[in-house]
Amino acid sequence: MTALAILVALSPLAGSAxxxxxxxxxxxxxxxxxxxAIALGCAVALLVTLDGHPPLAGWDGFLYVDPLGGFFLMTVxxxxxxxxLGSIGYICAQEDSDELSAFQIRLYFTFFGLFASLMxxxxxxxxxxxxxxLVEASTLASAALVGLEGHPRSLEAAWxxxxxxxxxxxxxxxGTLFLFYSGSALHLGSNLGLTWPFLLxxxxxxxxxxxxxxxxxxxxxxxTKVGLAPMHTxxxxxxxxxxxxxxxxxxxxxxNTGMYAIIRFLAIAHARLGGTYPRAVLLAFGFASIVIGALxxxxxxxFKRLFAYSSVEHMGIIAVALGFGGTLGLYGALLQMxxxxxxxxxxxxxxxxxxxxxxxxxxxxxxxxxxAVPVTGGALLLASFAVLGSPPFGLFLSELTIVRAGFAHxxxxxxxxxxxxxxxxxxxxxxxxxxxxxxxxxxxxxxxPYRDRTMVAVTAAPLILGLxxxxxxxxxxxxxxxxxxxxxxxxxx
Amino acid sequence: MQxxxxxxxxxxxxxxxxxxxxxxxxxxxxxxxxxRYVVYYGAQSVVLAFAAGTSAVAFHSAELxxxxxxxxxxxxxxxxxxxxxxxxxxxxxxxxxxxxxGLSTSLIAGGALTxxxxxxxxxxxxxxxxxxxxxxxxxxxxxxLGSLSMVVRRHTVAQLIGWLIVENGVFLGAITLVAxxxxxxxxxxxxxxxxxxxxxxxxxxxxxxxxxxxxxAELRELRG
Numbered sequence: 001m002t003a004l005a006i007l008v009a010l011s012p013l014a015g016s017a018x019x020x021x022x023x024x025x026x027x028x029x030x031x032x033x034x035x036x037a038i039a040l041g042c043a044v045a046l047l048v049t050l051d052g053h054p055p056l057a058g059w060d061g062f063l064y065v066d067p068l069g070g071f072f073l074m075t076v077x078x079x080x081x082x083x084x085l086g087s088i089g090y091i092c093a094q095e096d097s098d099e100l101s102a103f104q105i106r107l108y109f110t111f112f113g114l115f116a117s118l119m120x121x122x123x124x125x126x127x128x129x130x131x132x133x134l135v136e137a138s139t140l141a142s143a144a145l146v147g148l149e150g151h152p153r154s155l156e157a158a159w160x161x162x163x164x165x166x167x168x169x170x171x172x173x174x175g176t177l178f179l180f181y182s183g184s185a186l187h188l189g190s191n192l193g194l195t196w197p198f199l200l201x202x203x204x205x206x207x208x209x210x211x212x213x214x215x216x217x218x219x220x221x222x223x224t225k226v227g228l229a230p231m232h233t234x235x236x237x238x239x240x241x242x243x244x245x246x247x248x249x250x251x252x253x254x255x256n257t258g259m260y261a262i263i264r265f266l267a268i269a270h271a272r273l274g275g276t277y278p279r280a281v282l283l284a285f286g287f288a289s290i291v292i293g294a295l296x297x298x299x300x301x302x303f304k305r306l307f308a309y310s311s312v313e314h315m316g317i318i319a320v321a322l323g324f325g326g327t328l329g330l331y332g333a334l335l336q337m338x339x340x341x342x343x344x345x346x347x348x349x350x351x352x353x354x355x356x357x358x359x360x361x362x363x364x365x366x367x368x369x370x371x372a373v374p375v376t377g378g379a380l381l382l383a384s385f386a387v388l389g390s391p392p393f394g395l396f397l398s399e400l401t402i403v404r405a406g407f408a409h410x411x412x413x414x415x416x417x418x419x420x421x422x423x424x425x426x427x428x429x430x431x432x433x434x435x436x437x438x439x440x441x442x443x444x445x446x447x448x449p450y451r452d453r454t455m456v457a458v459t460a461a462p463l464i465l466g467l468x469x470x471x472x473x474x475x476x477x478x479x480x481x482x483x484x485x486x487x488x489x490x491x492x493x
Numbered sequence: 494m495q496x497x498x499x500x501x502x503x504x505x506x507x508x509x510x511x512x513x514x515x516x517x518x519x520x521x522x523x524x525x526x527x528x529r530y531v532v533y534y535g536a537q538s539v540v541l542a543f544a545a546g547t548s549a550v551a552f553h554s555a556e557l558x559x560x561x562x563x564x565x566x567x568x569x570x571x572x573x574x575x576x577x578x579x580x581x582x583x584x585x586x587x588x589x590x591x592x593x594x595g596l597s598t599s600l601i602a603g604g605a606l607t608x609x610x611x612x613x614x615x616x617x618x619x620x621x622x623x624x625x626x627x628x629x630x631x632x633x634x635x636x637x638l639g640s641l642s643m644v645v646r647r648h649t650v651a652q653l654i655g656w657l658i659v660e661n662g663v664f665l666g667a668i669t670l671v672a673x674x675x676x677x678x679x680x681x682x683x684x685x686x687x688x689x690x691x692x693x694x695x696x697x698x699x700x701x702x703x704x705x706x707x708x709x710a711e712l713r714e715l716r717g
Contacts, residue, residue, distance in 0.1 A: 159649060163643070163649075163652055163653070163656060166656060167640065167643065167656055167659060170636075170656070170659055170660055170663055171636075173663055174633075174636060174663050174666060177663070177666055177667055177670050178670075180670070181625075181670045213613070213614075
C-alpha cells in the first residue's frame with residue numbers, strides 16, 4: 001500500500017521528466033497523460049485496498065491516507081488526467097503557431113507535473129506542518145504556469161497570485177502554530193504529535209481559546225487558496241491568464257486541495273468546540289463567496305473570468321455545506337467537490353479550444369459555437385448546465401443534498417438564501433454562455449489550430465470523458481463511491 | 494512542553510528581541526525609501542536570529558542553533574544584500590511613491606493593529622507569566638504590520654518586503670510558542686527557502702523589470 005501511495009504522488013512527474021529530457025509538446029504531453037493515468041489508477045487501487053482496513057500510516061505520521069484523503073487523491077488525479085489530455089492539443093497548437101517557445105513549453109510541462117505531484121503529496125500527509133510546506137510549494141510551482149505566457153497581464157496575474165497566496169498560506173501556518181500550541185497539555189514532543197489523526201484523537205485535551213483562533217486562521221489562510229471571498233482576488237486573474245489546461249488544474253485541483261486542509265482543521269475544531277463556532281465561520285465565508293461569485297458573474301466579458309467566478313461561487317457552496325454539517329451536509333460537500341472538479345475541468349478545457357479557434361477570450365466576440373465547432377460547443381453547453389446544477393448531471397444531485405442538509409439543520413433562512421443565490425448565478429452564467437453557443441457561426445469560417453485530426457480527437461477526449469463521468473454521477477452513485485463517501489464522513493465526524 | 498518563564502534571563506532577552514522586531518516593523522512602515530526597507534528588514538532578521546539563538550540556549554536544541562545560523566545567513570545577510578544589489582541599485586529605486594495612504598495614516602493604523610493584536614492574543618489564550626504570553630502578541634502585531642505594509646504599498650518590491658516581515662512575525666511566534674517541536678523547525682527552514690525561491694522567481698522571470706518600473710498600482714488591466 002505504501003508503494004501505491006508513493007506511486008500516486010510521483011507518477012505525474014513523468015511529464016516533468018520528459019520535458020526536462022527534451023521532449024517536445026506532443027511527447028511531453030503524452031508522458032504527462034500516461035503519468036496522470038497511472039496516478040488515477042493507483043489512487044483508485046488505494047481506495048479499494050483501504051476499504052475495511054485501518055488507514056495507511058507510516059514514517060512517524062508523515063504518510064497518512066484514510067478514505068477522506070483517498071477520495072481527494074482520486075479527484076485530483078482524475079482532474080490531472082483530464083488536464084494532461086487537454087494539454088497535448090492545446091500546447092501543440094501553441095507550439096505550431098509559435099506563441100510559446102520551446103523553452104516555455106519545457107517550463108510548462110516541468111511545472112505542470114511538479115504542481116500535480118505536490119498537490120497529491122499534500123493529500124497524503126498526516127503531518128500538518130508538512131501539509132503547509134507542500135501547499136506553499138504547490139503555489140510556487142503553479143505561479144510559473146500562471147505567468148507562462150510572459151505578457152505583462154500574465155506576469156501581473158502571477159505576481160498577484162504568488163504574493164496573495166503566499167501571505168494566505170503563511171497565515172495558515174500561524175493557525176497551525178496555534179493549533180499545536182492548543183495541545184500544550186499533550187506534551188507534543190515527537191513528530192507523531194503533530195499529525196492530524198493524533199490531534200483528532202486527543203481533541204478533548206486541546207485548549208479551546210487557542211483552537212478557536214487556530215481554526216479561524218486556518219480558514220482564512222487555506223481559504224485564500226480555496227478562493228473564499230474576500231480572499232479570492234487573485235483567483236479570476238490567475239485563472240484567466242493561465243493556459244487553459246492549467247486553469248483547469250487551478251480550479252479543479254488546487255482549490256480542492258485547499259478545501260481538504262480546511263476540512264482537516266474543521267474535524268479537529270468540531271470535535272473540541274462543537275458545531276456552533278465552525279458553522280458560523282464557514283457559513284459567513286461561504287455565503288460571502290457565493291454572493292461575490294454570483295454578482296461578478298453578471299458582468300459580461302472574459303469567459304475564463306466568468307468560469308473563475310463560478311469557482312468562487314462553488315467553493316462558497318461547499319463551505320456552506322460543510323457549515324450545515326451533519327451526514328447530509330458533509331456528503332453533499334464531498335460529492336459537490338468531485339462534481340464541480342469534473343465540470344470545471346471540462347469547462348476550462350473547452351474554453352481553451354474556443355480561445356485557440358476564435359483568438360479571443362471575450363465572450364462578446366464568440367458566437368455560433370455549436371454550429372462552428374459542434375463537439376466543443378456541445379461540451380461547453382452541457383458543462384455549463386452541469387455546473388449550474390441542472391439535471392441530469394451530478395451537481396444537481398449534490399446541490400439538492402446540500403439544500404436538504406440546510407433544511408434539516410437549523411433555520412430555513414440559509415437554504416432559502418442559498419437557493420435564491422443559485423438562481424441568480426444560473427441567470428448570470430447562462431446569459432453569457434448561451435450567447436457564445438448560439439447564433440450564426442463566424443464568417444469567414446474558423447481555421448483549425450490543430451495540426452491533424454488526431455489532435456482534434458485528443459482535444460475532444462477529455463471533454464467527453466468528463467461529461468460522461470458527470471452524467472453517470474448524476475444518475476447513479478456507484479456503490480464503491482458511496483462507501484468511500486460514507487467512510488470519509490465518518491472520519492470527519 | 495516546557496515553557497520559559499517571562500522573568501528568566503532567556504525570557505527577558507526574547508521579550509526584548511520581540512519588542513525590537515516590532516519597532517523595526519514600525520520603522521519599515523514609516524519609511525519611504527527603498528534602501529531603508531531593506532536595511533530595516535535585515536536588522537529585523539538579525540534580531541530574530543539572536544532570538545532564535547537565545548531560544549536554542551534555553552531549550553538546549555541543536556536544531557534551533559542551525560535555524561538561528563540559517564536565519565542570520567539567509568535573512569540577515571543574503572536576502573538584504575541581494576535585494577539591494579539586484580533591485581534597489583540595478584533598478585535605481587529611490588523613493589517609494591506608490592502608497593495608497595499617507596505615512597501618518599498608516600502609522601496610526603499600525604498602532605491600532607498592535608493594540609488589536611494584544612486584544613486578541615492576551616486574555617485567557619496564553620498562560621500568565623510565560624514568555625509566550627509576552628512575545629506572541631508582539632509576533633501577531635508584526636504579522637499584522639507586515640500585512641498592512643503589503644496593503645498600503647503598491648510597489649512590488651515593497652510588497653515583497655512586507656511579506657518577508659510577515660514571515661519574520663510567524664517565525665518569532667514559532668520559536669516562542671513551539672520551540673521544542675522538531676518539524677515546525679524544519680517548516681521554518683523551508684519557509685526561508687521559499688522566500689529565496691520567491692525572490693528568484695521574481696528575478697528570473699523578469700517580473701521585477703516589468704513590474705518595478707510600472708508599479709503594481711499602474712497595472713490596472715485586470716479588474717472586476
